[in-house]
Amino acid sequence: MVERNKETIQATKTSFEIVHTLQEIGPARLSEIAEELELAESTTHRHLQTLHDIRYVSRDGERYQLGLRFARLGRAAQTCDPAYEMTQRHVEVLAEETGERAQFVVEDHGLGIYLHVETGSQAVRVGFGVGRQIHLHSSSVGKAILAHYPHERVDEILDQWGLPAHAANTITDREALYEELETVRDRGVAFNREEHVDGLNGTAVPVKRDGRAIGALAVAGPSHRLTSEWLDEEVPDMMLAAANELELNATYASDAGSRDHIVE
Amino acid sequence: MVERNKETIQATKTSFEIVHTLQEIGPARLSEIAEELELAESTTHRHLQTLHDIRYVSRDGERYQLGLRFARLGRAAQTCDPAYEMTQRHVEVLAEETGERAQFVVEDHGLGIYLHVETGSQAVRVGFGVGRQIHLHSSSVGKAILAHYPHERVDEILDQWGLPAHAANTITDREALYEELETVRDRGVAFNREEHVDGLNGTAVPVKRDGRAIGALAVAGPSHRLTSEWLDEEVPDMMLAAANELELNATYASDAGSRDHIVE
DNA sequence: GGTATGCGTTCCGCTATGCGGAACTGAAAG
DNA sequence: CTTTCAGTTCCGCATAGCGGAACGCATACC
Numbered sequence: 405m406v407e408r409n410k411e412t413i414q415a416t417k418t419s420f421e422i423v424h425t426l427q428e429i430g431p432a433r434l435s436e437i438a439e440e441l442e443l444a445e446s447t448t449h450r451h452l453q454t455l456h457d458i459r460y461v462s463r464d465g466e467r468y469q470l471g472l473r474f475a476r477l478g479r480a481a482q483t484c485d486p487a488y489e490m491t492q493r494h495v496e497v498l499a500e501e502t503g504e505r506a507q508f509v510v511e512d513h514g515l516g517i518y519l520h521v522e523t524g525s526q527a528v529r530v531g532f533g534v535g536r537q538i539h540l541h542s543s544s545v546g547k548a549i550l551a552h553y554p555h556e557r558v559d560e561i562l563d564q565w566g567l568p569a570h571a572a573n574t575i576t577d578r579e580a581l582y583e584e585l586e587t588v589r590d591r592g593v594a595f596n597r598e599e600h601v602d603g604l605n606g607t608a609v610p611v612k613r614d615g616r617a618i619g620a621l622a623v624a625g626p627s628h629r630l631t632s633e634w635l636d637e638e639v640p641d642m643m644l645a646a647a648n649e650l651e652l653n654a655t656y657a658s659d660a661g662s663r664d665h666i667v668e
Numbered sequence: 669m670v671e672r673n674k675e676t677i678q679a680t681k682t683s684f685e686i687v688h689t690l691q692e693i694g695p696a697r698l699s700e701i702a703e704e705l706e707l708a709e710s711t712t713h714r715h716l717q718t719l720h721d722i723r724y725v726s727r728d729g730e731r732y733q734l735g736l737r738f739a740r741l742g743r744a745a746q747t748c749d750p751a752y753e754m755t756q757r758h759v760e761v762l763a764e765e766t767g768e769r770a771q772f773v774v775e776d777h778g779l780g781i782y783l784h785v786e787t788g789s790q791a792v793r794v795g796f797g798v799g800r801q802i803h804l805h806s807s808s809v810g811k812a813i814l815a816h817y818p819h820e821r822v823d824e825i826l827d828q829w830g831l832p833a834h835a836a837n838t839i840t841d842r843e844a845l846y847e848e849l850e851t852v853r854d855r856g857v858a859f860n861r862e863e864h865v866d867g868l869n870g871t872a873v874p875v876k877r878d879g880r881a882i883g884a885l886a887v888a889g890p891s892h893r894l895t896s897e898w899l900d901e902e903v904p905d906m907m908l909a910a911a912n913e914l915e916l917n918a919t920y921a922s923d924a925g926s927r928d929h930i931v932e
Numbered sequence: 933g934g935t936a937t938g939c940g941t942t943c944c945g946c947t948a949t950g951c952g953g954a955a956c957t958g959a960a961a962g
Numbered sequence: 963c964t965t966t967c968a969g970t971t972c973c974g975c976a977t978a979g980c981g982g983a984a985c986g987c988a989t990a991c992c
Contacts, residue, residue: 411714411717411970411971412714412717412718412721413679413683413714413715413718413949413950414948414949414950414979415677415679415680415949415950415978415979415980416679416680416683416715416718416719416722417718417721417722419677419680419683420722420724423741427740427741427744430748431748433939433940434939434940434941435938435939435940443980443981444980444981444982445939445940445941445981446940446941446942446943446980446981446982446983447979447980447981449940449941449942450675450676450677450979450980451677451680453675453676453941454676454677454680454681455680457676457681458680458681458684459776459777459779460684462776462777466939466940469745469748470741470744470745470748471745471776471777472745472746472749472774472776472781472783472799473745473776473777473781473801474738474741474742474744474745475742475743475745475746475781475783475798475799476691476742476781476799476800476801477687477691477734477738477741477742477799478738478739478740478741478742478743478745478799479739479742479797479798479799479800480691480734480738480799481733481734481735481736481737481738481739481742482736482739484694484695484733484734485736510736512723512726512735512736512737513723513726513735513737515723517736517737517739517740519736519739533743534739534743535736535739535740535741535742535743535744536740536743537737537740675941675942677978677979678950678977678978678979679949679950679951679978679979697968697969698968698969698970699967699968699969707951707952708951708952708953709952709968709969709970710951710952710953710954710969710970710971710972711950711951711952713969713970713971714950714951717970730968730969
């Protein structure tokens with residue numbers, strides 16, 4: 405390698421690569437990780453030792469795994485988001501009222517991240533928990549958010565992540581997505597008809613602040629249960645009411661919000 | 669610096685130092701971080717750029733903050749723990765039955781980490797959320813866990829973290845703690861009488877597997893409400909029942925547990 | 933009980949890599 | 963128009979991180 409590598413630190417990236425490997429394959433031995441990442445064992449060892457030192461990985465005899473210290477960082481990252489606290493209750497209520505899975509999602513680095521997930525009484529228990537990432541083009545929440553973003557930002561995001569197909573109905577054409585976003589903007593509600601997972605529908609409304617979306621509320625469920633009337637009328641009404649209340653809150657509370665800073 | 673630095677990577681540590689700074693002081697500007705850590709601005713810049721690249725920090729104009737990608741890692745770390753799933757329900761039930769705050773805590777690197785926290789109807793809402801770390805010597809959960817650890821491990825932990833005083837009643841003498849642990853082992857229940865926070869009591873029972881504690885269930889509340897009879901008799905009974913069920917589960921399910929591996 | 937195998941750790945020498953200082957940019961304030 | 967300040971880029975140097983090889987240390991195999 406000759407050129408100066410875009411002003412970025414390799415060691416840090418490698419350490420996080422190791423963390424990702426542990427996240428994906430779970431508790432693993434040193435040699436597995438080294439092989440997976442095509443690193444020398446000595447190098448892998450040094451990284452793991454460092455991460456262990458600072459308590460971000462634990463080892464149980466011969467297996468390494470993610471340290472629970474990450475739980476703290478994860479929480480800190482979530483509570484940093486101004487929308488975190490005020491949306492929690494609304495998601496709970498939505499889950500209860502609809503009986504389906506309710507969620508609140510925000511955008512970060514061009515992806516959607518689930519901040520809250522509540523499963524109603526009859527909700528499907530698929531693995532879309534808190535912290536999960538989702539492409540914005542193929543989900544109701546994503547479209548709700550993108551519809552209220554400036555054009556150039558939407559382009560940036562689509563450039564970065566593309567429009568990969570996740571299910572039969574995924575919108576993979578950029579122009580088609582623009583049109584869809586237009587519609588979403590007009591209606592104030594975004595739908596997902598089996599665009600992300602076959603058999604799964606969703607409905608989302610943006611939560612705005614100063615005209616820009618700071619996140620989106622959504623309800624998701626199996627397509628056979630989220631039928632047209634229910635989905636087109638009742639659910640959106642509930643969600644719009646919630647979003648409305650939130651928006652009042654958001655602009656009202658403004659920066660007076662008491663960030664519950666966890667000390668130490 | 670002359671000696672080879674204990675076989676550990678400085679760059680990774682610095683990156684995490686920056687992450688910690690962001691965790692503590694919240695959204696911050698580059699210069700603040702650089703000053704806080706006494707790093708050159710160019711160095712700080714390089715680290716932040718790297719962390720931004722891999723989506724672990726976001727920037728909002730001129731302020732950097734923790735990226736939400738950490739939420740995913742945090743969840744992954746939690747669900748890695750075999751006790752995570754099976755204890756959730758029990759904590760919920762305990763919170764409901766007692767009306768107080770119920771918790772499940774495990775040990776990692778010699779500290780207690782809250783895996784579940786549920787606040788009952790009248791529970792105090794202090795900042796001890798999921799992911800929070802706590803010293804083992806000054807909490808009911810900690811004592812419950814330590815009481816069922818091998819002696820040498822307890823020593824190691826005390827060597828590493830000491831016995832700092834957090835409240836008026838904190839046990840700061842090693843011998844006194846050993847005696848206390850003896851008592852806990854006999855009774856099967858650990859108490860915390862304003863040892864961690866003044867005015868806050870707690871009761872904990874260990875959840876064991878093969879004789880070793882894999883975590884502890886606890887109920888905590890203001891000392892005026894958690895009075896002697898209630899605390900000494902009823903609460904422990906409820907918790908022991910829960911722990912018992914869990915232990916059967918733990919040894920029964922053994923390694924047959926279906927780890928709900930979040931794919932992608 | 934000796935040998936083989938496999939995994940983890942330590943050692944070592946090389947150079948790429950991360951470092952701080954200084955120079956540059958660009959915006960906001962005076 | 964100048965000054966100031968925060969952030970970014972440039973640059974040369976020394977060190978810190980790298981891979982390969984050697985070393986321990988088990989457990990398995992014969």
